[in-house]
Amino acid sequence: MTAPPVVIVGAGAAAHGSVTGLRRAGFAGRVVMFGREADPPYERPPLSKRYLAGKARREDLMLPQLEAELRLDTEVAEIDLEARAVRLAGGGGLGYSRLLIATGARPRRLEEEGGLYLREISQADRLRAVLTSGRLEVAGAGFIGCEVAAVARQMGVAVTVYDPLPAPMLRVLGPKVGDWLAGVHRGHGVDLRTGVVEPPAPGPATLVAVGSLPNVELAQAAGLECDGGIAVDANGRTSVEDVYAAGDCARFWSPTLGAAVRVEHFQTAVRHGEAVGAAMAGVDIPFLEVPWFWSDQYDLSIQYVGAGLPWDEVVVRGRFGTPPFTAFYLEQGRLRAAAGVNDGRTVSHARRLLATGVQVDREILADRSRDLKALAKPS
Ligand SMILES: Cc1cc2nc3c(=O)[nH]c(=O)nc-3n(C[C@H](O)[C@H](O)[C@H](O)COP(=O)(O)OP(=O)(O)OC[C@H]3O[C@@H](n4cnc5c(N)ncnc54)[C@H](O)[C@@H]3O)c2cc1C
DSSP: OOOOOEEEEOOSHHHHHHHHHHHHTTOOSOEEEEOSSSSOSBOSGGGGTTTTTTOSOHHHHBOOOOSSEEEOSOOEEEEETTTTEEEETTSOEEEOSEEEEOOOEEEOOOSSSOOBOOSSHHHHHHHHHHHTTTEEEEEOOSHHHHHHHHHHHHTTOEEEEEESSSSTTHHHHHHHHHHHHHHHHHHTTOEEEETOSOOOOOOTTEEEOOOEEEOOHHHHHHTOOBSSSEEEOTTOBOSSTTEEEOGGGEEEEETTTTEEEOOOOHHHHHHHHHHHHHHHTTOOOOOOOOOEEEEEETTEEEEEESOOOOOSEEEEESOTTSSSEEEEEEETTEEEEEEEESOHHHHHHHHHHHHHTOOOOHHHHHOTTSOHHHHTSOO
C-alpha cells in the first residue's frame, strides 16, 4: 500500500516554500496542496504596490510552478487528528502522512458592514476600480494603508487616511520615524488624520486596513495549541506529531531572537515554509532567519529587520529625514531592530548583526563612516 500524501492546507507563500523545502530535502512522494482561492500561490506584496498601480500583470505575481498537486477553489473545513485526514468543505477528504497548516492571515474586519479589504487579487482589482472614481478613504495607517495611499496619490486620487494612533506605522517604526512618515504623506497631499478615534462608517470607497488576524480556527478546532498563532517549535512542529504550521498563521520559536514570534512578511513566510518543509522530510534545520520586510511608498523604500520586540532607544545613522538613513532600535543598549529608508545596505548589515548577536556601540551605529559589514562577522 502506498503511504498517504503530505497534505498542505493553504496555497500561499509558506505553502509554496514548504514544497521547495520538501523537494530539496529529497522527499519524492506525493504532495497535495489545498487552496481556498482560485489562484495558484502568488506574491501578495504587489497588491498594494505595482499591481494596484497597474504596473504589474496578474501573471507577474505567480510563484514558480512546483511538483505538487494543486487543489484550488477548495476549502479544508476540518482536520481530524485521530483519523489523520482533512475534510473538505465541499465533501470528501484526504488522509495525510504529514500535515502542514499554512492558512495565512486575513484582514481584521470592522464591526460595521461595508468598506473594501485587501488580501487577495480580486480585492485589489475591486480597489483599483474604486481608485478610478478619484476619491479614497483609508481606515488604518499601517503599512498596507500607507502603501495604498501612496499609489492612489500617484494616480491623482484624493486620499484621506484615518488612524486612532498619532502617527502612521507607529507600532513598528515608533514615534520618531512615524512622525517623519506622516510628513511625507502630507507632503504628497494625503489628508492624514491621526489621533482620530472614530473614523466615519466605511463606505464603498473606504479601504479598511486595520491589521490582520492569523487563520488559526481550523487548528484550534482540532485541539492544537494556539497562542496568538499556531504554536510551533523552531522546526515548525505543533503540539501534535506529524502536524506542522508555517507562515503568517504560525507563532514560532526563534532561537535567534530568543522569543516566540508571529511574523507577517512575505520573505519570512517563504523561508519559514522552506525550513518546515525540510523538517517534514526529516531534515531538521532550525529556522534562524531574522524577519525582514520592505514597504514602497512614493520614491521611498522602507526596509525593516526585527520582530517588533520592545525597545527603549533609537539611534540614527545618516541625516534623519534625508534618505538614505536608518533608525536602530535598542533595548538596554542591545540591538533589537532597524528601519532604513532608501538604505538597503545598512539594513542588510543590521540583519546580519541581529542574526549573529554581535553587539555594536551606539556611537559606531550612528557613524556612517564606520563599516558595519565587517563588524557583523561573529568573532
Ligand atoms: C496587500 C498586502 C501587501 C503586503 N506587502 C508586503 C510587503 O511589502 N512585504 C512583506 O514582507 N510582506 C507583505 N505582505 C505580507 C505577505 O504577503 C504575507 O506575509 C504572506 O503572504 C504570508 O504567506 P502565507 O503563506 O503565510 O499566507 P497567505 O499568503 O495568506 O496564504 C494562505 C492561503 O491559505 C488559504 N487558506 C486559508 N484557510 C484555508 C482553508 N481552510 N482551506 C484552504 N485554503 C485556506 C488562504 O486563502 C490563502 O490563499 C503583504 C500582504 C498584503 C495582503
